[in-house]
Amino acid sequence: DSGVTQTPKHLITATGQRVTLRCSPRSGDLSVYWYQQSLDQGLQFLIQYYNGEERAKGNILERFSAQQFPDLHSELNLSSLELGDSALYFCASSVGSGGASEQYFGPGTRLTVT
Amino acid sequence: GENVEQHPSTLSVQEGDSAVIKCTYSDSASNYFPWYKQELGKGPQLIIDIRSNVGEKKDQRIAVTLNKTAKHFSLHITETQPEDSAVYFCAPPSGGSYIPTFGRGTSLIVHP
Numbered sequence: 001d002s003g004v005t006q007t008p009k010h011l012i013t014a015t016g017q018r019v020t021l022r023c024s025p026r027s028g029d030l031s032v033y034w035y036q037q038s039l040d041q042g043l044q045f046l047i048q049y050y051n052g053e054e055r056a057k058g059n060i061l062e063r064f065s066a067q068q069f070p071d072l073h074s075e076l077n078l079s080s081l082e083l084g085d086s087a088l089y090f091c092a093s094s095v096g097s098g099g100a101s102e103q104y105f106g107p108g109t110r111l112t113v114t
Numbered sequence: 115g116e117n118v119e120q121h122p123s124t125l126s127v128q129e130g131d132s133a134v135i136k137c138t139y140s141d142s143a144s145n146y147f148p149w150y151k152q153e154l155g156k157g158p159q160l161i162i163d164i165r166s167n168v169g170e171k172k173d174q175r176i177a178v179t180l181n182k183t184a185k186h187f188s189l190h191i192t193e194t195q196p197e198d199s200a201v202y203f204c205a206p207p208s209g210g211s212y213i214p215t216f217g218r219g220t221s222l223i224v225h226p
Contacts (some may be wrong), residue, residue, distance in 0.1 A: 090158070100145060
């Protein structure tokens with residue numbers, strides 16, 4: 001158990017809908033990272049927050065947004081969902097703000113868009 | 115950004131054999147070189163990492179070696195066991211932006 005929690009574990013929704021994925025980092029970690037994992041694209045970095053502020057951005061679509069709250073939990077919002085958004089979404093946390101920090105991954109949320 | 119390649123994409127070995135996975139990267143400013151293991155249905159887990167001021171690091175049956183000149187680092191697993199079967203990812207962050215870049219993964223299959 002990494003200490004990172006993600007909810008829900010599974011999510012099935014229809015195209016055009018909006019969903020929110022939630023992540024609680026390990027106690028003491030200030031950084032939260034979001035990743036998308038699909039069979040054809042591998043593990044893609046989406047966005048990182050450090051202590052409530054956006055720190056780094058990857059290939060995140062404009063339809064996707066995220067935030068980190070004062071209690072350090074984070075939410076990833078996915079809107080106008082398309083079939084291609086079906087994937088595993090992981091969050092990870094680390095103590096530091098830079099990429100050279102050990103990241104602890106949660107168990108993931110499997111999103112299926114029908 | 116960082117361009118990361120992993121080889122091989124699939125590796126099949128007999129229990130007790132050694133396994134080596136290689137990761138090449140493009141950003142010469144990278145200074146942190148981790149390897150993650152992802153078991154089926156789980157998130158990736160860091161198994162070993164190395165920083166640019168050392169050339170090799172060992173932890174029991176696993177080791178990582180770094181060649182900064184050639185811009186590659188490798189994961190070595192000795193005396194493989196069936197529970198080593200998983201997908202392994204390298205993830206060197208780009209030195210400038212620190213954006214994590216994961217390789218495409220290597221599926222290691224250890225046959226009993």
